[in-house]
Amino acid sequence: MSKINDTNRFETIVSAVLRNGMSVATASLVIGLLFWMFGLFNVVSAGLLHAGLIIVVGMPTLRALLAFSRFLRAGEWSFVAITAGVFAMLVTSLVLAF
Amino acid sequence: MTVIATSSVASANEASQRLLNLRLGMLLQLTSTVGVLTGGLTAMVISEQAVLRLFAIISVVSAIIIFSRLGRRNVTLDPDADPGRLGGRFFEQESGGVVTYRVRRVWLGLGVSFIAGNLASVLGIGGGIITVPVLNVWCGVPMRVAAATSAFLIGITAVAAIPAYYVSGDIVGYLSAAAVLGVLFGARVGFWVGSWSRAKWLKLLLGVTLLAVSAFLFARL
Numbered sequence: 001m002s003k004i005n006d007t008n009r010f011e012t013i014v015s016a017v018l019r020n021g022m023s024v025a026t027a028s029l030v031i032g033l034l035f036w037m038f039g040l041f042n043v044v045s046a047g048l049l050h051a052g053l054i055i056v057v058g059m060p061t062l063r064a065l066l067a068f069s070r071f072l073r074a075g076e077w078s079f080v081a082i083t084a085g086v087f088a089m090l091v092t093s094l095v096l097a098f
Numbered sequence: 099m100t101v102i103a104t105s106s107v108a109s110a111n112e113a114s115q116r117l118l119n120l121r122l123g124m125l126l127q128l129t130s131t132v133g134v135l136t137g138g139l140t141a142m143v144i145s146e147q148a149v150l151r152l153f154a155i156i157s158v159v160s161a162i163i164i165f166s167r168l169g170r171r172n173v174t175l176d177p178d179a180d181p182g183r184l185g186g187r188f189f190e191q192e193s194g195g196v197v198t199y200r201v202r203r204v205w206l207g208l209g210v211s212f213i214a215g216n217l218a219s220v221l222g223i224g225g226g227i228i229t230v231p232v233l234n235v236w237c238g239v240p241m242r243v244a245a246a247t248s249a250f251l252i253g254i255t256a257v258a259a260i261p262a263y264y265v266s267g268d269i270v271g272y273l274s275a276a277a278v279l280g281v282l283f284g285a286r287v288g289f290w291v292g293s294w295s296r297a298k299w300l301k302l303l304l305g306v307t308l309l310a311v312s313a314f315l316f317a318r319l
Binding site: 025029030052082083092 | 107
């Protein structure tokens with residue numbers, strides 16, 4: 001268990017992104033929505049809205065990436081394989097969508 | 099989008115991260131994602147109304163089971179007890195110390211994750227409403243851990259479903275943004291309430307929510 005909770009440089013960065021990402025996404029969504037409501041800067045508004053939504057979508061994926069790194073470092077190979085399998089399916093869903 | 103937003107808030111919440119069972123979450127993610135990818139097949143075989151009816155029945159059954167086990171705890175107060183490969187330990191304010199739990203009937207958790215993923219794909223719901231009661235009642239996972247692990251699970255499950263919606267243009271920017279902002283606020287309130295509530299009250303809340311959802315669905319069907 002303890003190994004799973006250790007962190008390295010990559011994980012520290014990802015954790016920081018996870019901590020602050022939601023604040024950035026919230027700000028982006030609020031400003032984008034305000035611009036949209038008042039009909040200002042249509043292109044900027046759409047950009048901000050989609051940027052905020054993409055950050056929101058990216059957060060759980062980033063969390064899974066963090067898990068992958070920790071399993072890898074702890075040498076928990078069965079869980080490394082499971083996480084890799086999940087990522088493979090996420091990529092599959094992306095490919096199928098296009 | 100709102101499902102992912104709930105999960106994203108959980109990813110950023112430290113208390114939730116301490117409760118999250120990564121091993122269990124990732125294992126359940128396997129069948130859940132398969133459930134999403136095969137959702138298209140389910141939609142071809144079963145009508146949406148039949149799926150909704152099934153969901154309503156599952157909700158009622160889950161609620162009854164939760165109500166019948168309100169006082170039962172899944173944790174032991176011994177911090178040195180063996181949690182097994184998938185179990186874990188966490189500090190629980192309610193018990194005033196570190197508690198240990200073991201995960202049982204993993205096959206059931208895997209099966210229900212598949213169904214939850216499938217429903218997520220067909221109905222656009224998170225699936226946590228099914229996985230949390232099953233993990234708590236049958237798999238030995240404490241309520242808070244089940245909620246945190248489910249939040250992790252549903253986020254990635256929904257990510258698997260999103261590309262298809264995004265490409266087909268079904269995601270409207272300003273509507274999604276407004277819904278996501280509502281969820282961000284609601285999820286924060288949820289974490290705050292969850293941090294000081296007793297596990298028993300959380301179970302009661304989940305049971306009542308399940309009954310309300312099924313009543314709403316039956317009224318519409």
